[in-house]
Amino acid sequence: MRRVAxxxxxxxxxxxxxxxxxxxxxxxxxxTPDKTxxxxxxxxxxxxxxxxxxxxxxxxxxxxxxxxxxxxxVIFSALCAVVALxxxxxxxxxxxxxxxxxxxxxxIVRTVVRFAFPVILFxxxxxxxxxxxxxxxxxxxxxxxxxxxxxxxxxxxxLPESTRRMPLKVRTPxxxxxxxxxxxxGFIGIAYGVNFLTYLxxxxxxxxxxxxxxxxxxxxxxxIGIGGGIIFISIVFAxxxxxxxxxxxxxxxx
Amino acid sequence: MNFGRIFHNLNYAVSALLFLIGLYTVxxxxxxxxxxxxxxxxxxxxxLFIVSVGMVDEGVAPIVTGGxxxxxxxxxxxxxxxxxxxxxxxxxxxxxxxVALSLCLKIYERYGILNATxxxxxxxx
Amino acid sequence: xxxxxACFPWACIGVATTCFLxxxxxxxxxxxxxxxxxxxxxxxxxxxxxxxxYVGLLxxxxxxxxxxxxxxxxxxxxxxxxxxxxxxxxxxxYLLIFTAMLGFTVTGDLFNFFVFMEIFSITSYALVAITxxxxxxxxxxxYLLMGAISSLTVLLAIAxxxxxxxxxxxxxxxxxxxxxxxxxxxxxALVLFIAGFAVKSALxxxxxxxxxxxxxxxxxxSALLSAxxxxxxxxxxxxxxxxxxxxxxxxxxxxxxxxxxxxxxxAALSIILGSVMAIIQxxxxxxxxxxxxxxxxxxxxxxxxxxxxxxxxGLYNILAHAMGKACFxxxxxxxxxxxxxxxxxxxxxxxxxxxxxxxxxxxxxxxIVGLPPSAGFVAKWYTxxxxxxxxxxxxxxxxxLGSLLSAVYCFRVVYYMFFTGARKSGVGLxxxxxxxxxxxxxxxxxxxxxxxxxxxxxxSLNNATRVLLMK
Numbered sequence: 001m002r003r004v005a006x007x008x009x010x011x012x013x014x015x016x017x018x019x020x021x022x023x024x025x026x027x028x029x030x031x032t033p034d035k036t037x038x039x040x041x042x043x044x045x046x047x048x049x050x051x052x053x054x055x056x057x058x059x060x061x062x063x064x065x066x067x068x069x070x071x072x073x074v075i076f077s078a079l080c081a082v083v084a085l086x087x088x089x090x091x092x093x094x095x096x097x098x099x100x101x102x103x104x105x106x107x108i109v110r111t112v113v114r115f116a117f118p119v120i121l122f123x124x125x126x127x128x129x130x131x132x133x134x135x136x137x138x139x140x141x142x143x144x145x146x147x148x149x150x151x152x153x154x155x156x157x158x159l160p161e162s163t164r165r166m167p168l169k170v171r172t173p174x175x176x177x178x179x180x181x182x183x184x185x186g187f188i189g190i191a192y193g194v195n196f197l198t199y200l201x202x203x204x205x206x207x208x209x210x211x212x213x214x215x216x217x218x219x220x221x222x223x224i225g226i227g228g229g230i231i232f233i234s235i236v237f238a239x240x241x242x243x244x245x246x247x248x249x250x251x252x253x254x
Numbered sequence: 255m256n257f258g259r260i261f262h263n264l265n266y267a268v269s270a271l272l273f274l275i276g277l278y279t280v281x282x283x284x285x286x287x288x289x290x291x292x293x294x295x296x297x298x299x300x301x302l303f304i305v306s307v308g309m310v311d312e313g314v315a316p317i318v319t320g321g322x323x324x325x326x327x328x329x330x331x332x333x334x335x336x337x338x339x340x341x342x343x344x345x346x347x348x349x350x351x352x353v354a355l356s357l358c359l360k361i362y363e364r365y366g367i368l369n370a371t372x373x374x375x376x377x378x379x
Numbered sequence: 380x381x382x383x384x385a386c387f388p389w390a391c392i393g394v395a396t397t398c399f400l401x402x403x404x405x406x407x408x409x410x411x412x413x414x415x416x417x418x419x420x421x422x423x424x425x426x427x428x429x430x431x432x433y434v435g436l437l438x439x440x441x442x443x444x445x446x447x448x449x450x451x452x453x454x455x456x457x458x459x460x461x462x463x464x465x466x467x468x469x470x471x472x473y474l475l476i477f478t479a480m481l482g483f484t485v486t487g488d489l490f491n492f493f494v495f496m497e498i499f500s501i502t503s504y505a506l507v508a509i510t511x512x513x514x515x516x517x518x519x520x521x522y523l524l525m526g527a528i529s530s531l532t533v534l535l536a537i538a539x540x541x542x543x544x545x546x547x548x549x550x551x552x553x554x555x556x557x558x559x560x561x562x563x564x565x566x567x568a569l570v571l572f573i574a575g576f577a578v579k580s581a582l583x584x585x586x587x588x589x590x591x592x593x594x595x596x597x598x599x600x601s602a603l604l605s606a607x608x609x610x611x612x613x614x615x616x617x618x619x620x621x622x623x624x625x626x627x628x629x630x631x632x633x634x635x636x637x638x639x640x641x642x643x644x645x646a647a648l649s650i651i652l653g654s655v656m657a658i659i660q661x662x663x664x665x666x667x668x669x670x671x672x673x674x675x676x677x678x679x680x681x682x683x684x685x686x687x688x689x690x691x692x693g694l695y696n697i698l699a700h701a702m703g704k705a706c707f708x709x710x711x712x713x714x715x716x717x718x719x720x721x722x723x724x725x726x727x728x729x730x731x732x733x734x735x736x737x738x739x740x741x742x743x744x745x746x747i748v749g750l751p752p753s754a755g756f757v758a759k760w761y762t763x764x765x766x767x768x769x770x771x772x773x774x775x776x777x778x779x780l781g782s783l784l785s786a787v788y789c790f791r792v793v794y795y796m797f798f799t800g801a802r803k804s805g806v807g808l809x810x811x812x813x814x815x816x817x818x819x820x821x822x823x824x825x826x827x828x829x830x831x832x833x834x835x836x837x838x839s840l841n842n843a844t845r846v847l848l849m850k
Binding site: 016017019020023024025032033034035036037038039041042062063064065066067070071073074076077078080081082083084085087189194195196197198199200 | 416417418419420421424425426427462464465468469471472475478479482488490491494495497498501502504505508509511539541542543544545546555559561563564567568570
């Protein structure tokens with residue numbers, strides 16, 4: 001009965017969606033409103049105003065930098081939420097005991113990870129984050145790969161090993177680098193009298209202005225990348241540590 | 255309903271279909287993790303939709319290699335704005351999933367099972 | 380890592396500073412004029428603009444004021460209720476949700492709107508579950524599922540609007556929608572927006588997450604959620620209907636009345652259903668939560684009546700309800716803090732031992748029911764006037780009936796608190812700590828103040844809604 005009601009609601013929603021899709025501007029065309037209103041200016045002036053050859057990086061860090069600040073706040077609040085629910089390990093002492101599974105990864109996995117890990121790290125930081133303004137990539141993408149590399153390491157070598165190399169003392173200050181990057185760069189603009197998060201400072205012209213702007217964008221990008229990566233790592237560590245409880249005998253198992 | 259247009263906008267149609275599949279999964283499956291998978295399917299469908307809005311026939315990534323003049327660039331280059339939107343959207347989806355999974359972990363610790371009907375059935379203040 | 384004792388003072392300084400800054404904008408915004416701020420120096424639609432208009436400033440002042448009161452209240456309550464290592468995370472999440480609500484209120488860009496909505500949604504899921512008890516986790520999960528689906532619906536609607544207009548700035552979209560050829564798409568997007576924000580504001584029939592979540596959360600969080608977070612859903616509907624789509628949205632004018640009519644009827648059902656469910660509850664906080672469902676019905680009814688007085692009434696009701704409901708939850712929390720009481724019948728005679736706290740409840744009850752001279756009375760009076768203006772006499776009956784039912788459940792509690800209980804000799808005053816009853820008392824006094832001195836706000840509010848509806 002309930003299934004029927006659900007399918008009924010879904011049919012109504014589906015009919016509505018497909019009706020709208022039928023009336024939408026055609027895909028893949030060049031004249032749709034979304035491509036002719038704001039985008040030409042982004043494409044034309046994106047490099048000289050936005051500061052990055054990758055126009056998407058220019059959009060997310062310069063034209064719509066405030067949204068990216070909001071996004072960084074979202075991921076930071078997710079970290080706060082996760083560690084509010086699953087408590088942190090005690091200070092100084094890693095609470096994680098031996099691995100839950102008790103089986104070590106095979107020698108093949110461990111060797112491959114040992115070789116691949118620094119390569120992935122280098123790819124994430126050097127290519128994605130730092131070169132992100134001239135090629136596909138960018139701050140957050142690099143941060144995600146950074147986090148993924150540490151997670152691969154943890155999966156191969158176990159949580160105690162990973163936590164030993166990246167203890168809470170190291171992770172905690174780094175988690176806020178994203179926010180700190182944004183706020184510090186943003187307030188530099190205010191100190192000069194222009195709006196928050198402006199990169200082209202008044203009174204500074206020519207190539208120096210461009211250099212300052214590129215520097216500020218790079219700082220923010222590195223901040224987002226490293227901060228985002230560390231936040232992912234912390235979230236995964238917090239979840240992995242929870243994996244140690246025993247099944248309660250009084251509750252019937254499915 | 256203009257079926258010709260719907261088939262032309264195939265990406266949009268598939269995205270709507272995925273949205274409905276995800277919504278069905280969330281509503282019907284009793285396992286909490288399956289509900290979260292359904293939520294992720296819904297999120298992915300919305301991202302597919304947004305990116306497809308910006309697609310151009312034979313378009314390239316919006317990375318400047320020479321100069322761009324506005325008029326000719328629009329025809330050659332994919333719209334950068336939807337991609338910026340989904341970057342933020344993906345982060346939001348990941349955050350929601352992270353919080354939901356930690357709730358699942360705690361629920362499993364306290365209830366012992368992850369079945370929604372059973373959990374809702376154990377009413378007590 | 381941070382010293383636990385230092386959390387509270389820093390949080391207070393932050394919130395108080397924000398409160399001061401926001402309230403200092405009070406003179407500068409009026410019906411037609413708004414304070415704008417272009418971020419990163421780019422003019423819209425190429426950049427993001429913060430646009431503080433009349434309704435936005437009203438909500439921002441409300442958020443900062445009530446937020447400060449709830450923070451002061453949290454100090455003692457959270458020490459008592461949460462495990463010690465979670466307390467810093469509570470304050471962090473509190474500050475994040477406070478910031479997100481302010482950002483949501485003042486932004487002029489549609490996607491930024493969505494991002495801030497996500498911030499306060501995610502932090503609210505965690506804040507509901509932060510105590511870690513079984514019911515809290517369950518309630519938080521249900522809230523999360525419904526909230527996440529509604530956020531996705533809003534994102535899909537934003538995508539539809541973007542594909543049709545090409546812009547993400549609210550005013551720009553409303554200009555471009557007037558001359559678009561893709562009206563059906565905009566219409567479907569409107570329906571999706573309303574559906575998403577209806578879940579966030581707990582409108583019937585998608586209110587089912589609210590009673591569990593708001594009753595099981597720690598009391599200051601219950602107050603925050605009921606008083607402020609669901610108002611964000613209401614503000615979402617307001618912004619979508621009146622800023623993004625614009626009242627003179629000619630393409631939908633034939634459907635306008637039906638869309639706002641549907642919301643108005645759902646709101647009316649919320650009023651009745653919420654009150655009825657509140658009457659049959661035995662747990663105090665669950666009762667207050669259902670009362671929230673009912674009051675949101677009043678607010679949305681006022682706003683979607685699309686008449687000058689009605690909308691002014693609905694917006695004033697946001698103010699009245701936020702203060703009154705926050706006071707209710709703070710009082711309920713004080714009872715839990717002092718005695719661990721949750722059931723209404725256990726409240727016998729508590730008016731004698733905790734007179735200030737119970738008195739605050741009684742005063743706020745005047746506003747929730749809608750008796751003069753409280754702010755709730757002013758709000759409901761204007762809402763009724765709006766119903767008469769539009770000739771919707773069925774709604775008049777429903778509003779009056781709802782007030783009657785609210786009186787039943789509110790005064791039942793007042794009766795138990797003050798008029799029953801054996802007079803035990805030797806039991807003197809056993810009041811809650813000052814930092815707990817003072818915010819409750821301030822909020823209750825606020826409902827009285829804004830009721831008696833409604834002339835402070837009403838003229839400019841009437842002016843604002845008239846300008847809004849004429850555009």
